[in-house]
Amino acid sequence: MSPAPRRPERWQGSDTALRAVQVAFDVSEAVMEAVRVAAFHDNVSTSTEIRKVLGLPVGEKPKRPRLTVTLSAEDYALLASRYGLNAEDRLAIKEAATQELVAFHGSAVRSRKKAR
Known part of the structure; x- marks a missing residue:
């Protein structure tokens, strides 16, 4: 079996992101609205707000707000x-x-x- 192809060094830092899995939560409209409103008031993405609610680590600043x-x-x-x-x-x-x-x-x- 041949070794895996060598990736460019600038891609090495993306290993964690490549292993991440996007998760979708099936919740009521009221729950979605509560998360969106909280995210809006905190000026963060809904993803970041969900991480905060679940007690997961959140970066200090968005890397690329968009x-x-x-x-x-x-x-x-x-x-x-x-x-x-x-x-x-x-x-x-x-x-x-x-x-x-x-x-x-x-x-x-x-x-x-x-x-x-």
């Missing part, structure tokens, strides 16, 4: 049409969507100030 969404090929096509871009140019679509999210933030802040 928003995520899963996009299908059809979603990319819709967004490409919306932004006037080529559906194959996923980076440009991501950049346009990022700008839309930033603009959303600005309008949401203005709306909250106006409501006061």
